[in-house]
Amino acid sequence: MSRSGGHGGAEGDLERQGPGGGAPALRPHLLTTALVLTVVVASFETTATATLMPAALDELGGRHVYALVFGVFTLAQLAALAVGGWLCPTYGPARTFVLSAVLHGGGLLVCATALTPWWLLAGRLFQGAGAGLALISVYVLVGACYAEERRGRVLGLVSMGWAAPGLLGPPMAGLVTDAASWRAVLAPVPFVEAAMLLAVWPALAAVHARGLGRGTAAPLRGRLAPIALLSTGVLTAMTAPGLAPAVALPLLAVSVALVVLGARPLFPPGALRLARGLPSAVLLRGLVGGPWMGLLFVVPLALAEGRGYSLSASGAVLSCGVVGFTVGGVVHSLAWAARVDRARMVLAGLVLQACGMGLVAAGLGPAASAAAYVGWGLTGLGASLAVTALNASVLALSGDAERGGATSAMAVGDSTATAVVAGLAGAAVAVSGTTGPAAVTAAQAVLLGTAAVLLLLVPAVHRLRPGAPARGDRGASPRTRG
Numbered sequence: 355m356s357r358s359g360g361h362g363g364a365e366g367d368l369e370r371q372g373p374g375g376g377a378p379a380l381r382p383h384l385l386t387t388a389l390v391l392t393v394v395v396a397s398f399e400t401t402a403t404a405t406l407m408p409a410a411l412d413e414l415g416g417r418h419v420y421a422l423v424f425g426v427f428t429l430a431q432l433a434a435l436a437v438g439g440w441l442c443p444t445y446g447p448a449r450t451f452v453l454s455a456v457l458h459g460g461g462l463l464v465c466a467t468a469l470t471p472w473w474l475l476a477g478r479l480f481q482g483a484g485a486g487l488a489l490i491s492v493y494v495l496v497g498a499c500y501a502e503e504r505r506g507r508v509l510g511l512v513s514m515g516w517a518a519p520g521l522l523g524p525p526m527a528g529l530v531t532d533a534a535s536w537r538a539v540l541a542p543v544p545f546v547e548a549a550m551l552l553a554v555w556p557a558l559a560a561v562h563a564r565g566l567g568r569g570t571a572a573p574l575r576g577r578l579a580p581i582a583l584l585s586t587g588v589l590t591a592m593t594a595p596g597l598a599p600a601v602a603l604p605l606l607a608v609s610v611a612l613v614v615l616g617a618r619p620l621f622p623p624g625a626l627r628l629a630r631g632l633p634s635a636v637l638l639r640g641l642v643g644g645p646w647m648g649l650l651f652v653v654p655l656a657l658a659e660g661r662g663y664s665l666s667a668s669g670a671v672l673s674c675g676v677v678g679f680t681v682g683g684v685v686h687s688l689a690w691a692a693r694v695d696r697a698r699m700v701l702a703g704l705v706l707q708a709c710g711m712g713l714v715a716a717g718l719g720p721a722a723s724a725a726a727y728v729g730w731g732l733t734g735l736g737a738s739l740a741v742t743a744l745n746a747s748v749l750a751l752s753g754d755a756e757r758g759g760a761t762s763a764m765a766v767g768d769s770t771a772t773a774v775v776a777g778l779a780g781a782a783v784a785v786s787g788t789t790g791p792a793a794v795t796a797a798q799a800v801l802l803g804t805a806a807v808l809l810l811l812v813p814a815v816h817r818l819r820p821g822a823p824a825r826g827d828r829g830a831s832p833r834t835r836g
Contacts, residue, residue, distance in 0.1 A: 380564070381557045385499060386508055388451075388554035389492050393515035395550070396485060399462065399543055401523030406536040413536070416471025425592055426475050427482035429585050432769050434486025436581045436620055439762025440574045441487065442494045447567035447758075448558040451491040455551055458484025459544035466540040486765070493761035497749035498567035503692045506746045510686030513742055517680035521673055567757065580619040587612030588770055591777030599785045606777055613770050621763045622756075631820030632751040632760060638818070639744040639764045641811060642704065644771025645804045646675070646737035649711075652779050652797045653730055656718050660794035674727045675734035678710075682738020696743045696750075697818045703740025704812055707733050708805040715798040715805075747818055775804070 404424075411417050442450045461480030468474040496508050527539045551558075561567070590609035594602040618626060625633035650672060657668035682703075685691055691699075713729030745764070752760040779800045786796035 380499065380560045382499070384554055384557040385495065385561070386511065388550065388557060389495060389508065390511050390515045391550050391554075392451075392455075392488055392492060393512050394519050395543065395547060396458075396488065397516045398519035398523045398526075399458075399481075399540075401520050402527035402539050405524040405527040406531045406539050409531050410465075410468075410474065410536045411471065414468060414471050414474060416474065419471045419475060422475060423478055425589065427478045427485070428592065428769070428773065429589060430479045430482030431486040432585055432588055432766065433581055434483040435490060435762055435765045435769060436577055436584065437574065438487050438490030438765075439620070439759040440577060442490055442758035442762075443568060446562050446565070447491045447494040447498060448562040450487055451495065451558060452551065454484045454487035454491055455547050456484070457481075458488065459547040460484075462540050462544045466537045489765050490758070490762055493745065493749065493765070494567045494758055495561065497752070497757045497761070499561060502750055505749055506692050506742065507687050507689070509742050509745050510683045510688075510691070513683030513686065513738055514680050517676055517683070520676045577620065580616045583612050583616030584620070584766065584770060585616075587616060588773040591773045594777050594781055599781070602781045602784065606774075606781055609777065610774060613774060617763075617766065617770060620759075620766055622760060625763070628814050628817050630817045632748065632756075634814065634817040635744055635747040635751055636760060636763045636767060638700070638811065638814065639741065639748060640767025640771040642700070642707075642744060642808070643737060643741040643768045645775050645808065646707065646733060647768075647772040648775025649779055649800065649804060650675075651776070652783065652800055653714055653718075653726060655783065656794045656797035657726065660718070660790060660792075660797070671727050671730045674731040678731035678734030678736075679738040682735045682742065685739065686742045696747050697815050699743035700740045700747075700818065701812060701815050703736040703738070703743065704808050704815070706736025706739065708736075708808045710734075710736055711801040711805040711808075715801045718794050718798055744818075751820065 407420070407423055408417075411420055411423070416423075438450065441453075457480050461477045461482075461484060464477030464480060465474055466477075468477060492512065496505055496512075500508055527536075530536075530539045587609045590605050590612065594605045594609065597605065614626070622633040622636055623629070625637045628634045628637060653671050654668040657663040657671060710729045710732030713732065714726045715729075717723050717725030717727070717729055748760050748764050749757065782800050783793065783796045786792045786799075
C-alpha cells in the first residue's frame, strides 16, 4: 500500500512554488540540518545526563530517587510517543517539533536550577515528553518533506548524528562536572536548542504553511487507556530486576501481557499477526531495534564484574557499538543504498546482529578476547542497517493521513521492546548473579537467547513487501517534496 508513486509528480511543483503558488520555499538542506542537530543534542544530553546524575543527586541529597530519575523520563517519553501520533497530524509536525524543543529545553532549565530531588524529577518529566515528541516529529517531517528515494539517506544522516555526541558526551560531562558543576553541563543546552530553532525557523515555517504532514487522526481519548496499560507494563518491567526472583519473574510475565494489551490498539490493524506491508514493518521495527538498546548494560557488566576489566575497558565495548551503528548510518547515506531492496537490508541487519551477539558471547569466555568488542561493533552495525531500513519502510508504506499514527506506533514499539528486553535481561542476571563467572554465564545466555530470537524473525522479513518487492526508492522524484 505504498503511496510513493502518487507523489512523484507533485513534488517538483511544490518545491518551485508550493500550493497555490504562494507558499515559501522549503529549504531542504536547512530542514535536514534541523533534523540532524535535534538528534545530536538529544544524544549528547542523554549520555551526559547519565554521567553527571550521581553527582547531581549527591548534591541534592536524592540518591534514593536515582532509579526514578530515569524511570520518570522513560514513562514521559513513552506517553509523548503515543500522544504524538495524534498531535502531529492534528497540528502538524512543524508545530510539534517546536513544542518538543520548548518542553525539552524547559525541562533542562528546571533540572539545572533544581534545589531538591523532586524539583529535578519535574524537569525530567518535561525532558522525557519533549524527547518523545521530537522523535515523532522528526520521522513525520522526513516522510512528509522528502521524496521517497531520499528518505533513506536523510535517515542515515540522522543515525550518524548519534555517534560523536554519544562518544564525547560522557567524558565532556565528567570534565565539566569535575571542573565546575553538573549544572554547567545542563544549563547551556536549552540555549543551543533555542539558537537552532531560530536558525531553522524559515524551513519549519514553510513546512507549516504548506500543510505538510497534516491529516486526520483518531480522537486522543481513544489512546488514553492503551497508554495507561502500556506505561504500567513498562514500569513493572523496569522495576522487576530489583526484586526477588520469585516475584520478578511473574511480574515480568504480567508486564509483557500489559504491554501487548496496551500496544495493540496503538498499532496498525494486523500488526501482532505480522500482516503484510505496514503492520509488519511497524512491529518488526520494535522487535529488531529493542534488543540492541535493551542489552546495553549486559556486556560491560560481564566484562567488569565477571572478567575483572576496568570500568574504562569494559565501557569501551559500548563505544564499539556506537561506531558500528554509525557505519550503518553511513551506508544508508550513500546513493547506492537507495537501490537496495529494503527487505534485504533488514535481513542483513538481523543476521549481523545475531552473529555479533554470538561473537560477543564467545569473547566473554574463559579466554576473554577482543571478540567481545568486535562482536558488539557488528551488533551495532546490524541494528543500524535493519532499523534505518525499517524506518524508511514505515514511511514509504504509510500515506500522509496515517504517517503520524504509524511512526508513533513504531517508536512506541521500539521503546517498549527496549524496556521489556532490559527487564528480562536484568532478571536473568539477578537470578544467576552479578559478579564472577555467574555474571558471564548470565550474559552469554541472554546474548545467545536474543540472537536466536532475532534469527526466528528472518522468515517474517518477506512480509514487508505488500505485493511487489519493496525496492529502495526507484522511480520517485529526485526532488525534495514541497
